[in-house]
Every structure is written in C-alpha cells, then in structure tokens.
Amino acid sequence: MKELLHAKxxxxxxxxxxxxRTFFDMGRHVSADELSEKVRRxxxxxxxxxxxxxxxxxxxxxxxxxxxxxxGITRYDRITRVPxxxxxxxxxxxxxxxxxxxMISRLDKVASDSGFVPEGFKVEIQGYCKKCRQQxxxxxx
Amino acid sequence: MKELLHAKxxxxxxxxxxxxRTFFDMGRHVSADELSEKVRRxxxxxxxxxxxxxxxxxxxxxxxxxxxxxxGITRYDRITRVPxxxxxxxxxxxxxxxxxxxMISRLDKVASDSGFVPEGFKVEIQGYCKKCRQQxxxxxx
DNA sequence: ATTGAAATTGAATATCGCTTTCAATTAGGA
DNA sequence: TCCTAATTGAAAGCGATATTCAATTTCAAT
Ligand SMILES: [Mn+2]
Ligand SMILES: [Mn+2]
Ligand SMILES: [Zn+2]
Ligand SMILES: [Zn+2]
Numbered sequence: 001m002k003e004l005l006h007a008k009x010x011x012x013x014x015x016x017x018x019x020x021r022t023f024f025d026m027g028r029h030v031s032a033d034e035l036s037e038k039v040r041r042x043x044x045x046x047x048x049x050x051x052x053x054x055x056x057x058x059x060x061x062x063x064x065x066x067x068x069x070x071x072g073i074t075r076y077d078r079i080t081r082v083p084x085x086x087x088x089x090x091x092x093x094x095x096x097x098x099x100x101x102x103m104i105s106r107l108d109k110v111a112s113d114s115g116f117v118p119e120g121f122k123v124e125i126q127g128y129c130k131k132c133r134q135q136x137x138x139x140x141x
Numbered sequence: 142m143k144e145l146l147h148a149k150x151x152x153x154x155x156x157x158x159x160x161x162r163t164f165f166d167m168g169r170h171v172s173a174d175e176l177s178e179k180v181r182r183x184x185x186x187x188x189x190x191x192x193x194x195x196x197x198x199x200x201x202x203x204x205x206x207x208x209x210x211x212x213g214i215t216r217y218d219r220i221t222r223v224p225x226x227x228x229x230x231x232x233x234x235x236x237x238x239x240x241x242x243x244m245i246s247r248l249d250k251v252a253s254d255s256g257f258v259p260e261g262f263k264v265e266i267q268g269y270c271k272k273c274r275q276q277x278x279x280x281x282x
Numbered sequence: 283a284t285t286g287a288a289a290t291t292g293a294a295t296a297t298c299g300c301t302t303t304c305a306a307t308t309a310g311g312a
Numbered sequence: 313t314c315c316t317a318a319t320t321g322a323a324a325g326c327g328a329t330a331t332t333c334a335a336t337t338t339c340a341a342t
Contacts (some may be wrong), residue, residue: 011289011338032328047292052329068211072300072328085248086253098251103244107226107266110239114228115271124263125248130256152309153319173300188321193300213299213329 004061015046019054028073028096029067029086065120085123091132145202145248156187160195170208170216170227170236226264232273 001020002012022039023030036051055076058064067075069088085112100123111118128136142161143153163180164171177192196217199205208216210229228242241264253257271276 002187006339009289013290013338015291030329045292049293049330050291053290066211068209070207070209070215074211085251087252087257089257090260096255096257097186098255103247103264106244107264110226111228111266111268114237116228116230116237116266116268116273118266118268119231120267122263122267123244123248124264125252125257125259126261127252127257127259133258147310150318154309154319156320186321190301190322191320194319215299 001024002126004063008061010057010061014042015050016054016057017086018043018046019051019060023055023058023064023076024078025031028077028097030076031073033073069124069126083121085125087125087127089129089132090126091136094129145204146198149202151198151202156184156191157195157198159184159187160179161194161199164196164199164205164217165219169218169238172214172216174214176217206261210267224262226266228266228268230270230273232269234279235270235272 005012005016019035019039022042023035026035026038032052032055033049036048036057039046039051040048055064058076059066062079064076064078067077067086069075069086071093083100083104084097085103087096087098088094100121103123104121107121108118146153146157160176160180163183164176167176167179168220173193176196177189178232180187180192181189196205199217200207203220205217205219208218208227210227212234212249224241224245225238228237229235230237240241241262244264245262248262
C-alpha cells in the first residue's frame with residue numbers, strides 16, 4: 001500500500017491509512033459522503049476534503065473506479081479481476097453485479113475497429129426490482 | 142408533435158416549438174447549455190430554464206434520453222429504433238455510436254434472472270481516439 | 283537525528299450544473 | 313370570449329464536487 005503510493009510519488013499519512021482501510025472494509029459502490037461519514041465517526045478531525053481527495057487517489061493508483069448511474073452521486077467501486085456490469089433499481093437504488101467478462105471481448109473489438117484504445121467499459125441495466133414492483137402494485141397502480 | 146404533447150396533457154407553445162426544432166436539427170448528444178445557446182441565438186427572449194425544462198419534457202414524452210458519461214454534464218440523445226452503445230474519447234470527448242442490439246438480448250436475460258424489469262441499458266466504452274493518441278505522442282510521452 | 287523541499291491537510295470558499303420558486307403570461311377547452 | 317391550469321423567465325437555491333491557502337507533516341538527503 002505504502003509502496004504503491006511511493007511508487008507514484010505520493011506520501012502515506014495517518015489520514016490516508018484510515019481512509020483506505022475504511023474504504024476497503026465497506027461494501028461496494030460507496031459514495032464520498034458515505035465514506036466520509038464512516039471515517040469521521042472514527043476520527044472527527046479528518047476533513048471532508050481529505051476523504052474526497054483520497055478517494056480520487058485510490059482511483060488514480062488503480063484500486064477503484066468511479067461508477068456513475070446518473071443520479072448525480074459518484075460512487076466508488078473496488079476494481080476486481082473480473083469485469084462486471086451493474087444492474088440497479090431506479091426506485092430503491094439496489095445494486096446487483098453481474099459478470100460481464102464475455103461482453104468485454106466484444107467491446108474490445110468495437111473499440112479497435114474505431115481506432116480507439118479502450119480504457120474502461122460500462123455495462124449497466126436500469127430497471128425496477130421485484131420488491132419495488134410489488135410494493136407499488138400494492139399501493140395501487 | 143403537438144398531438145403527442147396534448148395526449149399527455151401538455152400544451153404547445155412557441156418556445157417549445159423552437160426548442161424542439163432546434164434540438165432535432167442539432168446532432169446527437171447535445172448538452173442543455175449547447176442547446177440553450179443555439180436556441181437563444183434565434184430568440185434571445187427564451188429563458189434558460191425553459192430550454193431546460195423542455196429538454197426534460199422531450200425525455201418524458203419518450204423522444205430522447207439522458208446520457209451521462211460521468212463528466213458532470215448531462216447530454217440528450219434522440220431515441221432511435223436501434224439500441225446503440227457509446228464509445229467516447231476521454232481526451233477530446235468525441236462520441237462514436239455503435240450497434241448494441243445483440244447485447245441487449247443478453248442484458249435482458251441478466252435482468253430477468255435477477256427479478257428486474259429493465260427500463261434502460263447502457264453500454265459504453267471510454268478510451269482514447271486515434272487522433273488524440275497521435276497528438277499526445279508528438280508532444281512527447 | 284536534523285533539515286528542508288515538496289506533499290498534504292482541513293476549513294473555508296468557490297464552482298457549476300441543475301432545480302425550484304413565484305408572479306406574470308398564455309394556451310386551449312368549455 | 314372566459315376561465316383555469318399550464319407555462320414562462322428571472323432570480324434565487326441547491327448540492328456535489330473542486331479549489332484555495334496557511335499551517336502541518338512526510339521522507340529523502342544530509
Ligand atoms: Mn460494481
Ligand atoms: Mn447516442
Ligand atoms: Zn427496488
Ligand atoms: Zn480524442
């Protein structure tokens with residue numbers, strides 16, 4: 001961890017250590033605010049901007065990436081070996097991940113066919129989960 | 142057009158007429174600001190908020206949809222019969238569309254397997270276009 | 283261990299899409 | 313024509329993200 005930062009010219013600090021640990025202990029798709037709140041419950045002296053900057057840093061060193069579902073809130077998702085897509089509910093915000101490995105090869109080809117060097121892929125499905133559909137049905141319409 | 146609005150309880154106005162026409166005359170992936178600027182070149186009296194709201198309206202009646210690539214700017218894309226994906230350059234912002242029809246059937250299955258009723262799909266590739274790669278190579282690194 | 287340049291921090295402030303508010307105007311069915 | 317609900321434009325508001333800056337801290341080089 002410390003090595004990874006130093007390799008790219010960044011320094012390790014107590015704040016970063018706590019933020020890193022908290023981030024990786026939390027689930028996936030964490031927003032800056034959510035992380036900030038959790039971090040500051042452990043150490044009230046850590047500033048919001050530091051949490052925010054560290055999240056960017058985690059992306060910069062390649063350990064996470066931003067996920068944007070169009071609700072104006074950026075979430076941060078740990079990068080896994082297997083590329084995955086997101087399925088999320090427009091009503092309750094539930095996230096489901098699914099394996100997108102097979103699609104990536106297709107998309108790779110699409111990119112090179114257009115002369116692009118791909119940097120990242122995004123495969124998303126927006127919809128309504130079973131639970132939300134049942135609830136809206138119960139409450140009429 | 143007017144009928145489409147009336148069918149959903151909306152009224153037609155001169156402002157909307159101009160905004161609709163301008164939007165559909167412009168290319169794809171238009172941001173609210175871009176449209177607003179173009180509209181107001183034709184009629185300076187039209188307020189920004191009206192352009193805004195009309196863009197939302199166009200989505201509501203099903204003629205366009207929001208496209209969000211994570212740069213904080215919502216773009217509006219006319220809905221075409223064929224579902225398509227987006228390939229865009231992280232450097233210059235160039236957009237390329239590609240046919241994603243075959244992927245949709247796969248995604249449809251993924252959704253139903255999880256008990257979701259899909260409302261929309263997003264297939265995107267971020268990368269660097271040929272032109273930008275050449276330019277950054279010329280200017281060292 | 284000491285030093286010092288460069289990175290980092292936290293509070294405050296700025297930014298900037300986007301949204302809401304509200305009084306005045308307008309559309310269009312009755 | 314009349315009436316009411318929808319619409320408009322200006323201004324103010326909102327909220328996530330970004331930047332500024334003085335004070336502090338890290339860590340490579342002494
Ligand atoms: Mn994920
Ligand atoms: Mn498109
Ligand atoms: Zn749901
Ligand atoms: Zn480019």
